Amino acid sequence: MNTSTYTSTQTSSAVPLYPLQRLVMPSLEFGGSDDMYVRQLNPGVISVLSEKKVFFSPGGKCSFDTFYNGFTVQSWQENCDIPDLLFSIEGKGTFIVRIGLHRLECDKVSLFEKRVHLTAGAAATLNIEAWPSLVNGMIYVEVEAVTEGCVIGGGFSTTKAPEREVRLGIVVTHFKREQYVISAAHRIREGILVNPDYKDQIALVIVDNSQTLDQDVVEGAILIPNQNLGGSGGFTRGLLHLKDEGTFTHCLFMDDDASCELESILRTHALLGYAIKEKIAVAGALLRDLAHHFLFEKGAQFDGMCQPLKHGLDMRNIHHLMLSEYVDKKPDFGGWWFFAFSLSDVKHYAFPFFVRGDDIMFSMMNKFDIITQNGIACYGDDFGYKSGPLQIYLDVRNHLVQKMTHLNADVEDCIKLLRKFFDSAIYSYNYATARAVSKAAFDVMKGHEFWLENMDTSVIRKEFSTLAQEEKMRKVRLTDIAPSFAKTEPNWCESKKRRLLRSLTFNGTLLPDFLRKDTWLLLPKNFSGDIRATFRYNNILYYYGPTQEGYCARRDGARLGQEKKVFSKVEKIFKKNYSIAKRNYEENIGYMTSEEFWRKIYKGA
Numbered sequence: 001m002n003t004s005t006y007t008s009t010q011t012s013s014a015v016p017l018y019p020l021q022r023l024v025m026p027s028l029e030f031g032g033s034d035d036m037y038v039r040q041l042n043p044g045v046i047s048v049l050s051e052k053k054v055f056f057s058p059g060g061k062c063s064f065d066t067f068y069n070g071f072t073v074q075s076w077q078e079n080c081d082i083p084d085l086l087f088s089i090e091g092k093g094t095f096i097v098r099i100g101l102h103r104l105e106c107d108k109v110s111l112f113e114k115r116v117h118l119t120a121g122a123a124a125t126l127n128i129e130a131w132p133s134l135v136n137g138m139i140y141v142e143v144e145a146v147t148e149g150c151v152i153g154g155g156f157s158t159t160k161a162p163e164r165e166v167r168l169g170i171v172v173t174h175f176k177r178e179q180y181v182i183s184a185a186h187r188i189r190e191g192i193l194v195n196p197d198y199k200d201q202i203a204l205v206i207v208d209n210s211q212t213l214d215q216d217v218v219e220g221a222i223l224i225p226n227q228n229l230g231g232s233g234g235f236t237r238g239l240l241h242l243k244d245e246g247t248f249t250h251c252l253f254m255d256d257d258a259s260c261e262l263e264s265i266l267r268t269h270a271l272l273g274y275a276i277k278e279k280i281a282v283a284g285a286l287l288r289d290l291a292h293h294f295l296f297e298k299g300a301q302f303d304g305m306c307q308p309l310k311h312g313l314d315m316r317n318i319h320h321l322m323l324s325e326y327v328d329k330k331p332d333f334g335g336w337w338f339f340a341f342s343l344s345d346v347k348h349y350a351f352p353f354f355v356r357g358d359d360i361m362f363s364m365m366n367k368f369d370i371i372t373q374n375g376i377a378c379y380g381d382d383f384g385y386k387s388g389p390l391q392i393y394l395d396v397r398n399h400l401v402q403k404m405t406h407l408n409a410d411v412e413d414c415i416k417l418l419r420k421f422f423d424s425a426i427y428s429y430n431y432a433t434a435r436a437v438s439k440a441a442f443d444v445m446k447g448h449e450f451w452l453e454n455m456d457t458s459v460i461r462k463e464f465s466t467l468a469q470e471e472k473m474r475k476v477r478l479t480d481i482a483p484s485f486a487k488t489e490p491n492w493c494e495s496k497k498r499r500l501l502r503s504l505t506f507n508g509t510l511l512p513d514f515l516r517k518d519t520w521l522l523l524p525k526n527f528s529g530d531i532r533a534t535f536r537y538n539n540i541l542y543y544y545g546p547t548q549e550g551y552c553a554r555r556d557g558a559r560l561g562q563e564k565k566v567f568s569k570v571e572k573i574f575k576k577n578y579s580i581a582k583r584n585y586e587e588n589i590g591y592m593t594s595e596e597f598w599r600k601i602y603k604g605a
Helices: 073-081 178-193 230-245 260-275 317-324 358-366 391-404 411-426 431-444 448-453 456-473 496-504 557-594 593-603
Strands: 018-022 045-048 053-056 061-063 086-102 109-118 123-127 138-145 150-158 167-174 202-206 222-225 250-256 280-283 284-288 291-297 300-302 305-310 338-342 370-373 379-380 516-522 539-543 549-552
Touching: 053 086, 073 260, 086 317, 109 123, 138 150, 138 431, 150 300, 167 178, 167 230, 167 260, 167 593, 178 202, 202 230, 202 305, 222 230, 222 260, 230 300, 230 358, 250 260, 260 280, 260 338, 260 391, 284 431, 305 516, 338 358, 391 411, 391 456, 391 557, 411 431, 411 557, 448 557, 456 549, 557 593
Parallel strands: 167 202, 167 250, 202 222, 280 370, 284 379, 516 539
Antiparallel strands: 018 150, 045 053, 053 150, 061 138, 086 109, 086 123, 086 138, 086 150, 250 338, 280 338, 284 291, 300 305, 539 549
8 A cells, every 4th residue: 555645634623523432541440451551662651550641762662453443444343334534642752643543454554744843722533534535444543752741541532423412321220239349330421420521421220139239329320229130130220211311322231340441332322322223233342351352252143052253363363353353253242241233123122030140141032243352351250150050050051041942943953052061060069960951951941931930030049059068269379289289271172082082981980990090180260171181090189370279079989970870860850841841931021021011021120
């Protein structure tokens, strides 16, 4: 691309600009890697986190080709009507500002550069004239200091007003996490709600399932005390409130800690305002809270099992940033840690799962056209660390209901799913989880009335209180368990001979004692144990390093036989009653995901 073709102009302040994406400066708020925000290209650049500023010595150079500050071409071009694109920069000093483009499998290209002199209170605005011809890639900004100075902000904008007015209601469901939701409410109030640019455009609704909050501690938010029907009930209660208000057009579901850069919310607001496609929804990516660069997922697909998209990419790496935006698979659903949509597109409400699976079914039944974008994300805990018998129980039952309804699966497909969950538990010595799988299958066979009778899961949670103790994470000192541990290498490959032996012996169940190992095996705590690794071992320590917690699991032949007997009995019941149960769910799923159903639940609330 001939860079001499492209020029830039300093736009008059009289021209109204509509923000699309603001620069996010490194800060102490989340304490993530600077490379998620700005890349220091030589020693003449210093990020001062407490001030959210980048300071330069003469010759200092940095680039904003990062997760939070690159501008994704394809997402904006395909989903929105943006006729022109401008970049503004704020700060103090004289700089060379270069606009460039990264593309997958291509060398980076410089579009143009311009010398700008920045003074306090004024922004230099550059017109990116190449914008209409761009198809994909990431537009980035590189800044080189001519004099000593600093950059304090800026962003991308357009001269065209949004296609539609968006009044966005942020719905947060809370249950006994007061310190997190109070902090989140304060952040959103100070960063967005008091901003005159968003007056009457963005509101915060907190649905308090534990009824432990007072209005004065969440100032600026709409507080709704609510009976505890889990995330399904809480988010639905907030959705009904937005609809009843009559002035909201869109909803954003978020976790109660709202653990995201507030710019993610503002970008979502802009995307929805410029969207030209029908049924557009925005799914926020999930980054690992303990390692912000690690991408858990950027939307997901559900084919009977959850398949996170773009899992494991490093968001500090430019090539991985390009891969994360490469649309090779469309998401089926977005997690409710950050999911925005139009109220008018909701035809089906949440199924009363309490938690787990409600976000999957909600997206798939409403057939949203889900988009994701670098820079729209939040941070989350490791799911595997929090998993246990109750969580697996909730997972299995939602998987089964979805297979029996909108996925229209047959009985053999469901049995295959059950065996996968059960075998994973039983052969990794997680016998409590194995029992949870059997219980989930048995309860699902009771039909839709089971869900009506157990919407708050209070009885179920009591039943699991003892079972959960078997796999409860506790503080562990490795040296108190064993002087040394066997470990497995990440992504290790198993030989065909070993895999065959595991299969023939039911993962070692039929092996004689002299072929077993009493050495302790150390495995990372996850949703389940790796049954390839547990083969021949008698003792497993499931361990989570960041908190130094874990639990011991030991091979128990009697317990294994007991759980297999229970599962076999449940499997027979499942096969026998499958057709009747499937028809029952098909006949009632429409009503149980309807506005009428939830209005009846919350009548008089």
